[in-house]
Amino acid sequence: MKRTFYFILIMLCFQSNLRAQTFDLSDELDEISGLEMLNDSTFVALNDGGHKATLYLLNIRGKIIKKVKIENAKNVDWEDIAVDDKNIYIADVGNNTNKRKDLLIYKVSIKKVLEKKEVEAKKIKIKYKEQKEYPPKKGNMRFDAEAIAVYNDSIFLFTKNRSNPTDGRSWVYKFSTSAGEYKLKKKHEIFIGRGGFWKDAVTAVDVKGNDFYISTYNRILKRTYADGFFTGSTEMEYNRLSQKESLVIIENGGIVVADEKQVLLGGPKLYYLEPKFVSKSKD
Numbered sequence: 001m002k003r004t005f006y007f008i009l010i011m012l013c014f015q016s017n018l019r020a021q022t023f024d025l026s027d028e029l030d031e032i033s034g035l036e037m038l039n040d041s042t043f044v045a046l047n048d049g050g051h052k053a054t055l056y057l058l059n060i061r062g063k064i065i066k067k068v069k070i071e072n073a074k075n076v077d078w079e080d081i082a083v084d085d086k087n088i089y090i091a092d093v094g095n096n097t098n099k100r101k102d103l104l105i106y107k108v109s110i111k112k113v114l115e116k117k118e119v120e121a122k123k124i125k126i127k128y129k130e131q132k133e134y135p136p137k138k139g140n141m142r143f144d145a146e147a148i149a150v151y152n153d154s155i156f157l158f159t160k161n162r163s164n165p166t167d168g169r170s171w172v173y174k175f176s177t178s179a180g181e182y183k184l185k186k187k188h189e190i191f192i193g194r195g196g197f198w199k200d201a202v203t204a205v206d207v208k209g210n211d212f213y214i215s216t217y218n219r220i221l222k223r224t225y226a227d228g229f230f231t232g233s234t235e236m237e238y239n240r241l242s243q244k245e246s247l248v249i250i251e252n253g254g255i256v257v258a259d260e261k262q263v264l265l266g267g268p269k270l271y272y273l274e275p276k277f278v279s280k281s282k283d
């Protein structure tokens with residue numbers, strides 16, 4: 001017991017020393033679109049659509065230490081990853097054109113991912129109750145998504161608004177973590193902004209306690225979930241623009257993000273950031 005305590009203490013101190021540092025990721029993660037932490041020394045990451053159905057385990061400096069194949073899965077458009085105490089949730093919900101009818105979440109055991117090189121997944125199949133056309137008209141392109149989090153035994157999915165013109169809002173869906181088929185009804189709306197793709201497109205989300213951290217390419221929005229509502233309005237801007245599509249909040253309060261490889265913007269890289277949120281007025 002003492003050895004475990006001291007190991008965790010050392011790791012937390014090590015992580016705190018990583019704040020404001022940047023590490024190069026392998027080109028195997030050139031389209032990293034999801035990142036989470038499995039324990040004090042191990043991240044789990046995934047690539048965007050078109051890559052293999054593979055999870056990558058990384059050390060805290062972003063080095064690949066293991067690859068795990070999901071046997072009964074296909075990476076149509078993997079966009080985010082979330083965890084609870086026992087499971088990893090892989091969001092195959094990318095839907096740029098709003099045409100897909102095969103959206104789902106893959107659910108795999110953390111224990112098996114840490115122990116094996118190949119695992120099977122359970123499936124959570126979803127459809128949006130509000131979507132009547134595939135694709136809908138340009139002014140109602142609301143059914144793309146790149147961000148999920150697990151909170152109190154429920155999955156929260158945040159949409160990426162592609163409507164033109166846009167009202168600047170992300171729709172939030174809440175549903176069970178149990179395998180099955182679900183027709184989802186919108187639970188919440190969160191105003192992100194009308195600043196366009198590089199400013200106000202939701203690309204990732206993570207949750208710590210009752211706080212949800214919602215990432216775009218240029219900033220993180222922090223909202224508190226209380227009594228069934230999102231409250232508060234604080235934001236933190238990134239100090240450089242890049243295609244950031246992965247976000248995780250670590251135990252000591254630090255923020256870790258990763259960006260995809262872009263010719264002009266660089267990457268893929270792993271960034272440890274200090275939380276510096278300031279109050280913002282809401283729409």
